[in-house]
Amino acid sequence: MEPCDAARPGFDRVAGAPPRRLLLPPLLLSLLLGRGLRVAAAASASSGAAAEDSSAMEELATEKEAEESHRQDSVSLLTFILLLTLTILTIWLFKHRRVRFLHETGLAMIYGLIVGVILRYGTPATSGRDKSLSCTQEDRAFSTLLVNVSGKFFEYTLKGEISPGKINSVEQNDMLRKVTFDPEVFFNILLPPIIFHAGYSLKKRHFFRNLGSILAYAFLGTAVSCFIIGNLMYGVVKLMKIMGQLSDKFYYTDCLFFGAIISATDPVTVLAIFNELHADVDLYALLFGESVLNDAVAIVLSSSIVAYQPAGLNTHAFDAAAFFKSVGIFLGIFSGSFTMGAVTGVVTALMTKFTKLHCFPLLETALFFLMSWSTFLLAEACGFTGVVAVLFCGITQAHYTYNNLSVESRSRTKQLFEVLHFLAENFIFSYMGLALFTFQKHVFSPVFIIGAFVAIFLGRAAHIYPLSFFLNLGRRHKIGWNFQHMMMFSGLRGAMAFALAIRDTASYARQMMFTTTLLIVFFTVWIIGGGTTPMLSWLNIRVGVDPDQDPPPNNDSFQVLQGDGPDSARGNRTKQESAWIFRLWYSFDHNYLKPILTHSGPPLTTTLPAWCGLLARCLTSPQVYDNQEPLREEDSDFILTEGDLTLTYGDSTVTANGSSGSHTGSTSLEGSRRTKSSSEEVLERDLGMGDQKYLSKAGQVLGEGLPHMRGCISVHSSASQADHRNIKLGENRLEEGSRRKAIEIGTPRIMGNWC
């Protein structure tokens, strides 16, 4: 160990706050630090004040400084809360007035920008209190230092390395420093609830119906986009080098990394408008599914690119071994995270199935929350990516656990994660606005920025059109040109790109990427978000669609559903469209996983071979046996004992299950369905289970809202099963002249009798 070089001035002292950006949780905590009892609290030294007095005086002084710092922290977090509060109030105003050109996220960014400008130019810069000193004492840094200050020992922890050039520029605006914080906060505190909520609120039916296309867009598409953008940007970088606009290194791997982070699309504004206008559900599923999964792909892709380290000194040349190692890392991290998420989801499903926790919704909700959080920790503990694991955990929870929860817990968990998601998302977007002016290390390069805009445009085009062409070869329900254009248009970048970009802003290249990403997010969220409604009508994409209805039969003409399609053909479309792998999975899921993990599905005693009898009996929920009678009935879509159920509503006639047409058509459809009892028949119905509405509500609606309904409804119910029975009623929507009412029976355990 080298001796501490005492001849050169020993330590750099920075008063009050650390010189670089504050870590949020320390910020959060230090702001939370009570000011009452801080007697033995860490002393924060001020270099200006005289320290020659008694220790009591000194203690008082340091305590006062700590209090002052704590107060400033509180004020800076209050700034963010004020921002969010303002955003919420303005969102309300916009929703109230039906303003659609600006989404809440865009608004949050604008408020952030304004506060950023005020902080940047409106507050005086504090300076002069810091001196730059240095003390070389060994060739490595320690994680902890114990410093003996005249007999007292103080403990210091390592915060990170500072580039030598920055040492002397610690004179910063205090407030600017306060509002910048650790990027890992985005990644590890704000993103997980957003991503979990995306998985948990997935509309399974349409997602699974388009699963093949979604997977192709998310995996192949993101890889293509990353590769194209990376290569185009490498060209831009080469050009900049020739033009002499590049002041530091910018490697090919940096370009690929940029391609990876900027390939994470986040059409949050587009989807919000889709939701509001009830735009085409399949397009919604494609966009939503793609954006959710490509976030995961982008995370893993970017860390694989970072992990790409060729042997030898030339660390940025192509090396086949390193490349395949990166691919291996990609597959490993992805599948590992996927497994972690699925496993905790399955464990939660088993816990909620085999206990009667559903009698205590509070306990159930707490367990659900803890298990979902433990997914993140488990994945991180095992070296996988927590955010990706959380996504698949959300999907698993929605697919299995959700069915075991009590009615109250279902709404509690949904609402809990909805609030968390809302707060986290708006916080990120308002922080983005703030960061444009308060971030200290921006590298604005017009050539790079213009190049990036062109590259993401081309990358998105190379992602959507060729892939759609190939997908259409296999799809029965083609992805039309207008869908492709809309997907092309909806390539917004948002929270994930920002979080990936801010995660590492140490090098020149990364700083330039961060600045460019920020501008791309601003541009896409404001311009594309605002242009969604005109684009929808320009592309003739139908709006006002009931999500429980099937898409129109002729897939290239996107007229409003007219209720004249061939019913028999449509009835089996789901089955025909699904790839054989998916059907295999579905039947496995329906016959084995669902009965094992939930209270629904056929009893395992009927699906498992005879020699597994004991095991099957143990695993099958007793409720399944209780419900064996309705379970047989389940295999027909629903029970129509006498004729059909037809609602004359508005100007069109819709029969049950959303299929519209003449009475004979629907009756024959139901007839043909009732005769079959294979698991595939219930596929479509089952996938729709996520949006259940309950008996009581349905009853209310039936009683109040459907004066035109012919016939009566009688529902057999016993007290113990009342929770599980539900009748799903599609909501009545008044859009584009077509009023429809779809009645569908959601779960297998319905014993409703429509007479």
Add this chain to the structure above:
Amino acid sequence: MEPCDAARPGFDRVAGAPPRRLLLPPLLLSLLLGRGLRVAAAASASSGAAAEDSSAMEELATEKEAEESHRQDSVSLLTFILLLTLTILTIWLFKHRRVRFLHETGLAMIYGLIVGVILRYGTPATSGRDKSLSCTQEDRAFSTLLVNVSGKFFEYTLKGEISPGKINSVEQNDMLRKVTFDPEVFFNILLPPIIFHAGYSLKKRHFFRNLGSILAYAFLGTAVSCFIIGNLMYGVVKLMKIMGQLSDKFYYTDCLFFGAIISATDPVTVLAIFNELHADVDLYALLFGESVLNDAVAIVLSSSIVAYQPAGLNTHAFDAAAFFKSVGIFLGIFSGSFTMGAVTGVVTALMTKFTKLHCFPLLETALFFLMSWSTFLLAEACGFTGVVAVLFCGITQAHYTYNNLSVESRSRTKQLFEVLHFLAENFIFSYMGLALFTFQKHVFSPVFIIGAFVAIFLGRAAHIYPLSFFLNLGRRHKIGWNFQHMMMFSGLRGAMAFALAIRDTASYARQMMFTTTLLIVFFTVWIIGGGTTPMLSWLNIRVGVDPDQDPPPNNDSFQVLQGDGPDSARGNRTKQESAWIFRLWYSFDHNYLKPILTHSGPPLTTTLPAWCGLLARCLTSPQVYDNQEPLREEDSDFILTEGDLTLTYGDSTVTANGSSGSHTGSTSLEGSRRTKSSSEEVLERDLGMGDQKYLSKAGQVLGEGLPHMRGCISVHSSASQADHRNIKLGENRLEEGSRRKAIEIGTPRIMGNWC
């Protein structure tokens, strides 16, 4: 500046983790730290590894170490989640089996203890990697050090002082270090949701009815208890000094501080059992109100005692000036925190009143959450106590804002804070169990512990009995002996005492206090929690009480309500019992605050003087004008047009509003009520508004559960007002031979017509 003493070995290097307790948020964060892109992440040095190689090798090594540390952090948080999950599952089992002798908090402590024992004795202690070195360089500590390590600059932040004796004992069990974390976490992250929930879920009606007594118990009682315990403990300390059992200083102020922290009662287990058995509501209100407020009093009291710093060198003698300064600080902090909480509550109420946010429950819930959180920050920023502010914010939100929220937001906010409260509480209790074995600085002193048990017993007795005697002089509805015994018995210590004790464990005296507090919490939670049910029956305290009913007329005989009390006397009890100050406040609240802050109450144009006409019109909610018709009707308790509504249910006859007796009695009561229309008349009803149940539910219950009800119910409703109308139906309880059904109309806007 002294030079860094390089001759003596320079720095103490501790591998991996810092030597003292970890800060949770750093822990939380560092465990959350992603492992993918950590290229420029902080390097953590290992003293064992060779550092002579290339920087790339070193970077890899440090990155691996950081990853390892991150993984360990994840594992340790997973431990806590496992603990909580286990607790939840066992709670369910206990609730399922109706086991009442052990509350969930007691259970959490037991699991914590078990894990603590395993960590302490089951895992091998790691040692030998740390060396104790020292580097004196100045007489003060800096908050930040910049260390130049062979050209690279590393930043260190101060974690705190370490007592010299501990320097050499850094060889600790890694896992033990992992699971101990910053006490401020309890105070600033875990307590606020617990305290807010307490305020928000307050049953206002019974709370306000007993407000005078509750305030007396909380303020006077806690001060008495603190003083008595402090003095008794000073005697114990003197005794220990004589016996030679005291190895370090223990001042009188320390004793008073102990008295303050241990005076915070937390009868969480008792109240849970009260809730479950529906024990006497007034006793519940007294206990709950006292425990909620005395938490706040204890916090402020303890910080005032810390702030007691007499002038001169003799810093622990009595000094009148310093004493009055402490009293001033107490009053200042308390009233300041109270004001902060009330102000943010009022601002939230105004925001929710004058916007139509209630159309968007998600926005409303988010706003509510942010405003409640900002209370904490605001109070901390202004130098008050966040936890106390949060309590009063919760009460204000429940009293005003709650009435402006949409139905969905009401349940959302309640459920959100319920979950947060549940998780935080169980986390604290399981951490307590863990701390008994993993905390490194226990000072077990049998004399002090026995003395403390005796002192808290005597302190509680001196708190309850004399105060009850004086209160009974003024109370019409006396606090009976069995109530007093029960309150004496329910003096459990819980989360607040623990959080206050762990906040500062630097000195010997504080460590001894912490250990003693921990044992007191264990003992009281397990023994007293388990003994609540026997105690209730031994003291003849009635259970199975409908919270919406009035207490029995004869207050000293606690027999089961027999339904033969004089109705007319009971009808006006609330008014008679309330102190004049409270009545003054109530009429001010009802006439001015409620109309300004909520949609209910009389229009301001009728209550304010004429010259305020314009202001009154601006502030009054348009809904009040819309509802002016029903608002006039409101002033009679509810509308009984023809005769009375009597439910013959089980073996007793209960009339509306919970008053039981003969038909003539109740009719005359209602008759007398209908004639009056002063604001005081609605006092009681208004206070009960917190527990509203809604029309639909009431309708259901009416339809299903009340076959014996004579007559019919017709409710006039228009779409816009349906939300606000509700009929509260006390739930049917089968307890001790008395089946009752109380029907009460909760809000003023009811237009229900009982015929």
